[in-house]
Amino acid sequence: MAHPTPAPLEIQPSGPLTGRVRVPGDKSISHRSLMFSALAVGTSRVTGLLEGEDVLATAAALRAMGASIVRGDDGVWTIDGVGVGGLLQPANALDMGNSGTSTRLLMGLVASHPIIATFIGDASLSKRPMGRVITPLSQMGAEFTSSPGGRLPLMLRGICPAIPITYTLPVASAQVKSAVLLAGLNTPGITRVIEPVATRDHSERMLRGFGAKVTVEPSPQGRIIAITGEAELLPQEIVVPGDPSSAAFLVVAATIVPGSDIVVENVGLNPTRAGLFTALRMMGASIEELDRREVGGEPVADLRVRHAALTGIEIPPDLAPSMIDEYPVLFVAAAYASGRTIARGADELRVKESDRIAAMAAALGVIGARVEEVEDGMIIDGSGGDPLPGGGTVATLLDHRIAMSMAVAALHCRKTNAGAALTLDDASPVATSYPAFFSQIRQLQGDAR
Ligand SMILES: O=C(O)C1=C[C@@H](OP(=O)(O)O)[C@@H](O)[C@H](O)C1
Numbered sequence: 001m002a003h004p005t006p007a008p009l010e011i012q013p014s015g016p017l018t019g020r021v022r023v024p025g026d027k028s029i030s031h032r033s034l035m036f037s038a039l040a041v042g043t044s045r046v047t048g049l050l051e052g053e054d055v056l057a058t059a060a061a062l063r064a065m066g067a068s069i070v071r072g073d074d075g076v077w078t079i080d081g082v083g084v085g086g087l088l089q090p091a092n093a094l095d096m097g098n099s100g101t102s103t104r105l106l107m108g109l110v111a112s113h114p115i116i117a118t119f120i121g122d123a124s125l126s127k128r129p130m131g132r133v134i135t136p137l138s139q140m141g142a143e144f145t146s147s148p149g150g151r152l153p154l155m156l157r158g159i160c161p162a163i164p165i166t167y168t169l170p171v172a173s174a175q176v177k178s179a180v181l182l183a184g185l186n187t188p189g190i191t192r193v194i195e196p197v198a199t200r201d202h203s204e205r206m207l208r209g210f211g212a213k214v215t216v217e218p219s220p221q222g223r224i225i226a227i228t229g230e231a232e233l234l235p236q237e238i239v240v241p242g243d244p245s246s247a248a249f250l251v252v253a254a255t256i257v258p259g260s261d262i263v264v265e266n267v268g269l270n271p272t273r274a275g276l277f278t279a280l281r282m283m284g285a286s287i288e289e290l291d292r293r294e295v296g297g298e299p300v301a302d303l304r305v306r307h308a309a310l311t312g313i314e315i316p317p318d319l320a321p322s323m324i325d326e327y328p329v330l331f332v333a334a335a336y337a338s339g340r341t342i343a344r345g346a347d348e349l350r351v352k353e354s355d356r357i358a359a360m361a362a363a364l365g366v367i368g369a370r371v372e373e374v375e376d377g378m379i380i381d382g383s384g385g386d387p388l389p390g391g392g393t394v395a396t397l398l399d400h401r402i403a404m405s406m407a408v409a410a411l412h413c414r415k416t417n418a419g420a421a422l423t424l425d426d427a428s429p430v431a432t433s434y435p436a437f438f439s440q441i442r443q444l445q446g447d448a449r
């Protein structure tokens with residue numbers, strides 16, 4: 001799971017991108033498919049699961065707690081669940097690798113089971129704040145021994161029965177919301193989360209699909225999400241839609257590289273996830289939705305994206321939760337726009353796999369973009385569509401989205417004497433969420449090596 005040996009990679013400037021690719025399964029939905037199936041009574045099947053390292057960490061942890069999870073030769077995953085309340089004490093520490101979603105959601109599940117689990121992770125995950133889930137789960141009765149500052153490694157002693165709570169989210173976080181709702185699954189009574197700012201709603205949608213009683217009501221304080229505990233989950237056949245967060249890299253790549261015209265198939269367009277496409281269209285991007293349909297209860301379309309000249313804008317801060325993982329690649333788009341882009345209200349970027357504001361400011365600086373880092377975002381003066389100078393080595397900091405964003409930025413850099421537009425100091429983090437990324441880019445370059 002860890003990447004002890006960095007894998008440096010040179011990226012070359014690119015000619016036009018053309019053709020069609022099918023984006024792999026959504027990471028958030030893949031994690032949840034495995035978790036909810038593992039808690040159902042009976043056999044569920046999942047098609048289109050993202051087979052990235054983060055999701056595989058979730059699968060391994062659920063197996064360690066008693067679920068049977070098997071991948072068929074046809075790529076369909078079969079999960080035999082233990083039933084809500086049926087998770088077993090894992091024999092060893094649960095290795096969460098690089099994955100915040102695995103860690104925080106599984107902490108929620110363990111919190112209301114009478115078991116003890118230790119969570120460990122890589123150097124990036126071990127720096128990320130877990131206090132945001134420790135606080136509500138402690139109110140429900142779980143006990144924690146964590147490393148200083150609420151960090152991993154961390155030991156969690158779950159409790160059964162846990163105490164139902166009403167919890168108002170202090171940060172806009174789908175992971176914290178989901179952790180509390182998942183703890184509520186095995187808690188008598190009704191557990192409520194009040195969400196002042198709407199975040200991705202896959203947990204609510206999917207738990208309902210599995211037969212849990214989940215209600216969502218608007219209120220002056222925000223959305224009130226209530227789950228009735230001691231639920232029985234029914235096994236499902238799940239088709240995972242494509243990941244808009246992965247599609248984002250291809251969409252920006254085709255937008256900035258002159259002459260490009262691509263179709264990205266199977267892109268999930270849940271409104272709580274699609275903020276990047278709204279922002280790019282405001283900047284002048286050409287993104288056409290073809291064959292809008294439903295897959296696995298989520299809106300999906302194929303996106304035709306053609307090269308377009310972008311203009312800098314002020315990114316509406318209220319789009320932030322619906323594009324939180326897409327800011328790094330939005331910064332790349334802005335670096336090639338005409339004029340100034342102001343992206344603020346995105347402080348959460350500082351506690352992702354890396355500090356994504358600092359990491360992208362440094363990386364874009366290396367290739368000659370004009371950027372100013374501010375506390376809650378970035379101000380970027382774009383190149384007006386001209387290639388950026390390129391050159392140099394970019395630090396990816398165990399962060400897949402920094403690696404892929406800078407690989408995209410490289411595609412429209414000037415050809416340097418040395419040949420490469422830039423060097424990623426370590427491309428291996430890409431395997432956490434999008435193992436097919438580089439081969440799909442090559443495919444769009446017309447070179448399916
Ligand atoms: O719930 C989820 O699946 C996720 C929620 C977001 O994290 P936060 O809840 O920390 O914002 C996002 O950044 C992450 O990639 C996936």
Ligand SMILES: C=C(OP(=O)(O)O)C(=O)O
Nearest residue numbers: 098099100101102325352
């Ligand atoms: C923040 C991310 O994931 P996680 O929190 O699961 O590590 C991400 O994929 O960009």
